[in-house]
Amino acid sequence: MTETLALHGGAPVRPSPLNPRGERFGDEELRLLEEVIRSQRLNVNSGTKVHEFERRWAEYLGVRHAVMVTSGTAAIHVALGALKLEPGSEVITAPITDFGTIAPILQQLCVPVFADLDPDTLCLDPADVERRITPRTRAIIPVHLAGNACHMDAILAIARRHRLAVVEDCAQSYNARFAGRPVGTFGDLGCFSLNQYKHIACGDGGIVVTDDDELAVRAQLFSDKAWPRDPGDPSRRDHLFVAPNYRVTELQGAVALAQLAKLDGVCARRTATGDALTAGLDGIPGVRPLRPYPGGVCTYWFYPFLVAPAIRAEFVRALVAEGIPASAGYVAKPIYLFDVLREKQTFGTSHFPFGYAPFRPPEGQGEIDYREGLCPVTEEVIIPGMVRLPLNEFWSVDDARDAARAIAKVARHFAATPPTAAAVPPAPAVRALP
Numbered sequence: 183m184t185e186t187l188a189l190h191g192g193a194p195v196r197p198s199p200l201n202p203r204g205e206r207f208g209d210e211e212l213r214l215l216e217e218v219i220r221s222q223r224l225n226v227n228s229g230t231k232v233h234e235f236e237r238r239w240a241e242y243l244g245v246r247h248a249v250m251v252t253s254g255t256a257a258i259h260v261a262l263g264a265l266k267l268e269p270g271s272e273v274i275t276a277p278i279t280d281f282g283t284i285a286p287i288l289q290q291l292c293v294p295v296f297a298d299l300d301p302d303t304l305c306l307d308p309a310d311v312e313r314r315i316t317p318r319t320r321a322i323i324p325v326h327l328a329g330n331a332c333h334m335d336a337i338l339a340i341a342r343r344h345r346l347a348v349v350e351d352c353a354q355s356y357n358a359r360f361a362g363r364p365v366g367t368f369g370d371l372g373c374f375s376l377n378q379y380k381h382i383a384c385g386d387g388g389i390v391v392t393d394d395d396e397l398a399v400r401a402q403l404f405s406d407k408a409w410p411r412d413p414g415d416p417s418r419r420d421h422l423f424v425a426p427n428y429r430v431t432e433l434q435g436a437v438a439l440a441q442l443a444k445l446d447g448v449c450a451r452r453t454a455t456g457d458a459l460t461a462g463l464d465g466i467p468g469v470r471p472l473r474p475y476p477g478g479v480c481t482y483w484f485y486p487f488l489v490a491p492a493i494r495a496e497f498v499r500a501l502v503a504e505g506i507p508a509s510a511g512y513v514a515k516p517i518y519l520f521d522v523l524r525e526k527q528t529f530g531t532s533h534f535p536f537g538y539a540p541f542r543p544p545e546g547q548g549e550i551d552y553r554e555g556l557c558p559v560t561e562e563v564i565i566p567g568m569v570r571l572p573l574n575e576f577w578s579v580d581d582a583r584d585a586a587r588a589i590a591k592v593a594r595h596f597a598a599t600p601p602t603a604a605a606v607p608p609a610p611a612v613r614a615l616p
């Protein structure tokens with residue numbers, strides 16, 4: 183016996199829709215902000231907050247160096263700049279991510295190459311990463327998606343075999359762990375975002391971390407117009423190579439410092455509710471929740487699960503009627519199908535770095551072509567099948583259990599009466615997440 187769906191006149195699981203919210207910023211942020219304003223020192227080089235945040239973040243994560251910059255996108259740009267990649271180098275990354283992972287590759291005149299994802303972890307499939315390696319590959323950017331951690335042992339083993347650098351994109355996965363170790367501590371460099379929507383935020387901001395002293399020096403320089411700012415000789419002004427200005431202000435540093443004190447709690451609550459939700463889906467037909475690798479920890483930036491693409495739209499409608507805030511997926515298409523890559527819209531009308539000697543692929547290797555079919559699992563299973571719940575640290579374990587009950591109710595209904603694909607209306611528009 184299946185219960186009557188709220189969509190069909192049954193009683194909803196949550197008569198008043200689940201919508202837990204709370205204040206993420208408060209007195210702690212205000213106190214440190216006031217200190218900055220009263221100090222009259224708003225710039226990183228005259229104040230103390232940004233440097234204190236960098237010190238504390240490095241200590242928190244257990245790495246030697248951290249550099250705070252203006253965004254997660256800037257962090258990845260700084261990491262690639264620090265690596266000194268030659269123009270035309272190929273960088274393998276994930277097809278589901280924010281464009282902030284991709285723009286820096288192009289800005290460093292490198293070529294993004296996409297490997298397919300694993301549908302259980304939503305992270306790069308290591309075997310497919312290895313298949314995409316060419317003589318021009320120089321780096322891998324694993325994207326730890328939705329709070330989960332990629333299989334870093336497998337990715338590091340591939341990187342070592344092929345002498346590739348690894349830059350971890352941890353923007354969505356603060357405190358996620360692979361084999362007990364936090365993301366951001368595996369690769370040559372790790373990158374985090376502090377934008378409004380992340381586990382911790384300062385409006386906009388980013389962090390680059392590394393254990394490598396030389397990369398740290400170069401990252402610091404790259405974030406500040408390659409200006410060494412020699413403390414022994416302040417009059418010396420030199421610029422060592424082409425680099426942007428990604429300096430943050432002390433105001434961002436102050437907010438980030440206050441937020442750092444909250445990170446353990448935010449992540450612990452997200453993990454507890456997300457894992458409780460997954461436990462409630464055990465054995466439910468036709469529902470494939472995200473699974474961390476064994477020994478891993480997911481900190482759920484959002485809560486994704488997969489259903490059959492043909493029923494996704496109706497599944498979302500049924501969940502919303504049950505009082506559960508669900509929406510269809512995260513991105514509407516793989517990033518390589520966005521106009522910027524499909525049409526190679528880069529610098530002026532040049533299409534640079536695509537197709538330009540001496541960056542052209544060697545004879546016999548075609549020019550890279552971003553087209554449908556490049557990553558079939560992502561295109562056919564993950565993107566059209568993903569349902570997203572906006573889980574956050576204000577959800578209780580009871581909220582998670584209600585969400586699981588509603589998903590189970592809807593899934594059982596579809597298992598008993600599968601709709602024909604033709605009867606299913608198109609999926610509601612995907613709401614953009616930054």
Ligand SMILES: Cc1ncc(COP(=O)(O)O)c(C=O)c1O
Nearest residue numbers: 253254255280282353375377616
């Ligand atoms: C996976 C991922 N990488 C990079 C970024 C870019 O971060 P930012 O928005 O701080 O530039 C984001 C932001 O949403 C992201 O989710």
